[in-house]
Amino acid sequence: MMTLADPYSPCPCGSGKKHKWCCQKAASAAERVQRLRESGQSHAALGAVHEALAKNPANPWLLRQQAHLLIEMRQLEQAEACLEEILRQHPQHLGAATDLIRLATAIQGPVAAASRLQRFLARIAPDQRGELAELVLFLSSQLSAAELLPAAIKHHELAMQLAGGNLERSELLWSGLTASEGSPWLKHPYSLEEAPQTLSEDRRREFEEALDWARAGLWELAAAGFERLTADPAASGSADRNLGLCRLWLGDHARAVAALRRWIAGAGSTTEAVDLELLCQILDESSVGEPVEHLRLTWPLRNRVALIEAIERHDHCAADQAPKGDRNQPEDGDTRHFFLLDRPRAEARMGLRLEEIPVVLGRIEVASDQVHLETFDDGRLHFIMDRFTAIAGTSVPPAHPKTKVLGRVGRSEHALMWFGMIPPDLPGEEHERILQDQRLQMFRQVWPETPMPYLGGRTPREASRAGDASIALRAAVLAFEYSEEPWTSRVDWNEVRSSLGIEPEPLPDAATIPIERIHLGRLATVDCSRLSDEGLIQLWKRAEHWGIRPPQLRAAAEIAARPGLAARFAIPATTIYGLLAHQATQSRQREEALHWIRRGRQEEDPSQKTSSAPVWDLLGLQIQMRLDNPEAWVPELAQILERYRGNDSAISLIVSVLVRMDLVRIIEDPKDPENLQVDSRPLEALFARYGPRITHEAVSTGGSASPNEIWTPGSAFRSTTIWTPGSDPHSPPTATEKPRIIVPGR
Numbered sequence: 001m002m003t004l005a006d007p008y009s010p011c012p013c014g015s016g017k018k019h020k021w022c023c024q025k026a027a028s029a030a031e032r033v034q035r036l037r038e039s040g041q042s043h044a045a046l047g048a049v050h051e052a053l054a055k056n057p058a059n060p061w062l063l064r065q066q067a068h069l070l071i072e073m074r075q076l077e078q079a080e081a082c083l084e085e086i087l088r089q090h091p092q093h094l095g096a097a098t099d100l101i102r103l104a105t106a107i108q109g110p111v112a113a114a115s116r117l118q119r120f121l122a123r124i125a126p127d128q129r130g131e132l133a134e135l136v137l138f139l140s141s142q143l144s145a146a147e148l149l150p151a152a153i154k155h156h157e158l159a160m161q162l163a164g165g166n167l168e169r170s171e172l173l174w175s176g177l178t179a180s181e182g183s184p185w186l187k188h189p190y191s192l193e194e195a196p197q198t199l200s201e202d203r204r205r206e207f208e209e210a211l212d213w214a215r216a217g218l219w220e221l222a223a224a225g226f227e228r229l230t231a232d233p234a235a236s237g238s239a240d241r242n243l244g245l246c247r248l249w250l251g252d253h254a255r256a257v258a259a260l261r262r263w264i265a266g267a268g269s270t271t272e273a274v275d276l277e278l279l280c281q282i283l284d285e286s287s288v289g290e291p292v293e294h295l296r297l298t299w300p301l302r303n304r305v306a307l308i309e310a311i312e313r314h315d316h317c318a319a320d321q322a323p324k325g326d327r328n329q330p331e332d333g334d335t336r337h338f339f340l341l342d343r344p345r346a347e348a349r350m351g352l353r354l355e356e357i358p359v360v361l362g363r364i365e366v367a368s369d370q371v372h373l374e375t376f377d378d379g380r381l382h383f384i385m386d387r388f389t390a391i392a393g394t395s396v397p398p399a400h401p402k403t404k405v406l407g408r409v410g411r412s413e414h415a416l417m418w419f420g421m422i423p424p425d426l427p428g429e430e431h432e433r434i435l436q437d438q439r440l441q442m443f444r445q446v447w448p449e450t451p452m453p454y455l456g457g458r459t460p461r462e463a464s465r466a467g468d469a470s471i472a473l474r475a476a477v478l479a480f481e482y483s484e485e486p487w488t489s490r491v492d493w494n495e496v497r498s499s500l501g502i503e504p505e506p507l508p509d510a511a512t513i514p515i516e517r518i519h520l521g522r523l524a525t526v527d528c529s530r531l532s533d534e535g536l537i538q539l540w541k542r543a544e545h546w547g548i549r550p551p552q553l554r555a556a557a558e559i560a561a562r563p564g565l566a567a568r569f570a571i572p573a574t575t576i577y578g579l580l581a582h583q584a585t586q587s588r589q590r591e592e593a594l595h596w597i598r599r600g601r602q603e604e605d606p607s608q609k610t611s612s613a614p615v616w617d618l619l620g621l622q623i624q625m626r627l628d629n630p631e632a633w634v635p636e637l638a639q640i641l642e643r644y645r646g647n648d649s650a651i652s653l654i655v656s657v658l659v660r661m662d663l664v665r666i667i668e669d670p671k672d673p674e675n676l677q678v679d680s681r682p683l684e685a686l687f688a689r690y691g692p693r694i695t696h697e698a699v700s701t702g703g704s705a706s707p708n709e710i711w712t713p714g715s716a717f718r719s720t721t722i723w724t725p726g727s728d729p730h731s732p733p734t735a736t737e738k739p740r741i742i743v744p745g746r
Contacts, residue, residue, distance in 0.1 A: 013061035014095015178547030287410030307395035348423035614650035
């Protein structure tokens with residue numbers, strides 16, 4: 001139960017002031033409200049707050065309690081008004097500002113919350129800003145969840161700056177940001193331009209003041225300052241660039257793109273202009289012409305059984321992998337799923353050509369009393385509807401279907417989409433070959449003839465003939481070249497650039513340009529073989545820090561080619577060779593993957609051989625899981641589980657792999673939401689079919705759970721944790737630690 005605060009302790013209202021000079025007069029009333037809240041009497045507590053506020057108008061402690069009660073009751077707008085009233089009366093109230101920014105995230109989204117944060121940061125004294133580090137870190141995670149990666153990264157950087165470099169959970173959130181699939185052009189740490197030498201003394205002072213604001217994390221103030229400076233021809237270029245970056249860091253992509261493109265227009269044919277144009281192409285959501293609508297068409301059903309039979313018989317339809325259910329007596333939620341195709345289904349065989357693969361025209365959902373067809377209105381809508389109704393026959397009435405718009409997509413984006421119905425039983429290598437063939441065809445035949453927003457609605461061929469869009473074309477081709485997709489290795493990029501009339505991209509020379517100054521997107525073009533040992537390790541570390549896989553792989557291969565180098569710089573062999581083995585496995589190159597594992601074991605520091613043994617065993621297992629059927633790898637998994645029974649660190653690694661394969665699931669304990677459970681039933685089903693039956697002791701640290709129970713971290717296996725790539729596989733948690741599920745981005 002709450003007790004009266006010490007007069008000289010920080011006030012419970014969260015203002016940051018001493019209690020004696022803040023809310024001491026309202027302490028008794030606030031304590032009564034708190035007692036009612038703790039006993040679950042929310043409405044009575046709200047009444048007590050109203051009564052207390054009549055005697056203590058605008059008291060921040062009471063108003064904040066009122067806001068918390070309203071949030072609990074889901075009356076968010078009223079709660080927002082309470083918090084705004086606190087800030088109107090007490091503009092530097094840290095607690096109210098924190099609540100209001102978190103609430104704004106829920107109501108309006110992280111961009112609006114970031115704007116509120118900016119206004120509050122500008123209002124309070126610099127020595128108070130450190131109190132907001134946790135809040136800024138929270139906002140970083142919300143921006144990341146909203147896929148606003150540049151803003152998320154910059155807010156993470158600001159949180160660390162405010163906290164003096166030491167902030168709980170920051171490393172975990174950073175691993176989530178860098179592990180994201182965002183382009184390196186989104187992750188790159190763009191720097192602000194200094195004031196141009198040609199500025200007058202007054203304008204230089206204004207420019208440097210805006211720079212100071214930006215470096216302190218006051219990006220909204222800085223943006224306003226740079227925007228004023230764009231009216232001065234001597235400052236406009238640098239001011240536009242800095243303005244665009246400040247708006248980028250605020251999550252305001254539309255205005256960031258507008259400002260950056262003004263700078264690009266006057267920047268000349270430089271690699272920096274190309275890099276920022278590529279960034280703009282990623283961020284720009286504008287489209288050419290009217291967007292294509294994604295529609296859901298619905299007909300009532302006359303005869304469900306007849307419709308399903310007609311669809312299953314027709315060679316222009318294919319079923320997906322959803323459970324079939326009972327078509328005669330459908331249960332609630334039992335919906336059958338099919339695809340409507342533009343040509344007959346292809347039979348699985350080696351050497352299947354891309355032109356033989358049917359394209360999906362729409363997705364059919366047959367429910368209990370109606371049927372839905374999801375498709376795009378790209379000019380073929382009537383044809384698609386006619387094809388479906390011809391198949392359905394009298395199973396649906398002849399009336400026009402009910403239509404609902406599910407969303408919209410730009411025409412250029414839609415033109416580059418492909419929904420092919422590759423036979424599901426085709427071998428994985430053949431499936432991947434067809435996908436690569438399609439993406440290659442799209443790049444060579446579709447993209448050059450598709451109007452693009454970044455070319456002013458012209459096609460790449462038209463823009464090439466006009467000769468006035470070299471920066472945009474260079475950026476677009478660069479994005480394709482470094483997209484990390486396998487088909488890109490089959491393209492002669494010099495020939496592509498020549499056909500479009502654009503120059504080759506210059507290769508960065510690490511001998512003259514420091515590694516830390518090379519754009520993240522261009523690190524993959526550095527010739528690792530020409531780097532010194534120190535330069536190579538620097539490249540590796542920078543690529544690893546930012547989660548940029550292509551240069552990391554190239555650096556890893558070169559490090560492996562220099563015996564003893566990894567050990568000299570204290571890089572674990574499991575990290576270097578494990579990465580190379582994983583990449584080879586993804587490319588379905590079994591022998592190469594096994595080669596890297598053998599090399600890694602040879603290069604392993606003798607003192608680490610025992611602790612790293614399960615890492616190598618698991619890498620070998622993952623090769624089998626990726627390339628073989630369950631009957632081949634399930635017995636091997638059983639042997640590994642038995643081999644490391646009772647080894648906490650090894651079990652952590654094993655469970656992490658099983659979680660990623662969805663063979664073990666982490667679930668909430670229904671009796672105790674603060675606890676977690678490991679549900680191993682999917683794994684047990686595999687062992688029942690393909691190998692020896694597994695007991696829970698095999699995935700524990702040596703406890704004695706019943707084989708029919710779900711193992712819980714609250715039992716004897718409390719020390720188990722989930723390992724993820726990048727964490728330390730040799731450092732198990734202590735026995736007193738609560739189980740941790742480490743999920744990048746959370």
